[in-house]
Amino acid sequence: MSFSWPRFDLSSWSTRWRPMLLGALALVGCDTAKLDATVPGQSTSADVIKHWGEPPGRWENDDGSITWEYPRGPMGTATYLITLGPDGIVQRVEQALTETNYARVRPGMSRDEVRHILGSPAGTTVFERQQEEVWDWRIAGDLPWEEWHFYVNFDLDGRVKTTSKAMIQKG
Structure with a gap:
C-alpha cells in the first residue's frame, strides 16, 4: 500500500485568483497611502x-x-x-464602519443621522409589505470566506426601527 499526496493545479489558481488578490492588495495600499497623506x-x-x-x-x-x-x-x-x-x-x-458606530444607531434616528454615523449604504431595499426600507453595508469579517452585512431597517417615515448583522457564507 502506498500513499501519494493529492495534486493541485496551481496554474488555474494563478490565472483565476492572482489578479483579484493583487487588485485587492493594491486597493488596500491606496487607502493606506491616502490615510498617511491626510x-x-x-x-x-x-x-x-x-x-x-x-x-x-x-x-x-x-x-x-x-x-x-x-x-x-x-x-x-x-x-x-x-x-x-x-x-x-x-x-x-x-x-465609520466599526462596532462602536453600529452600536450608536438607535431606534427613532433619521436617515441623515444614520448616514452621518456610518456613511452612505452600499444598497437599499424597500419592502412594501413590511413597510420598511432596509439599508445595507458590507462590513469586515474575521475570516476571508465570511461576508458580513450590517442592516438598518427604517419605517416609511425614515426612522430607525431595528438594526442587525448577518454573515453570508461564501463559496
Whole structure:
C-alpha cells in the first residue's frame, strides 16, 4: 500500500485568483497611502481632494465643520469620514464602519443621522409589505470566506426601527 499526496493545479489558481488578490492588495495600499497623506491639524481641504478626489457625500455639522464621506464600496468594507474645520484644515479622519458606530444607531434616528454615523449604504431595499426600507453595508469579517452585512431597517417615515448583522457564507 502506498500513499501519494493529492495534486493541485496551481496554474488555474494563478490565472483565476492572482489578479483579484493583487487588485485587492493594491486597493488596500491606496487607502493606506491616502490615510498617511491626510494628517489632522495639517492637511487642508485641497490636500484631501488631491489624494481622495471629490467626496461623493458631504454635510455641514452644527459646529461649523464639514464632513466629507469617502465610501470604499459597494464591495469594500470601509467608509472614511474626513471632518474639516471652518478653516479648511482636517480635524479628524475616521473609519465609520466599526462596532462602536453600529452600536450608536438607535431606534427613532433619521436617515441623515444614520448616514452621518456610518456613511452612505452600499444598497437599499424597500419592502412594501413590511413597510420598511432596509439599508445595507458590507462590513469586515474575521475570516476571508465570511461576508458580513450590517442592516438598518427604517419605517416609511425614515426612522430607525431595528438594526442587525448577518454573515453570508461564501463559496
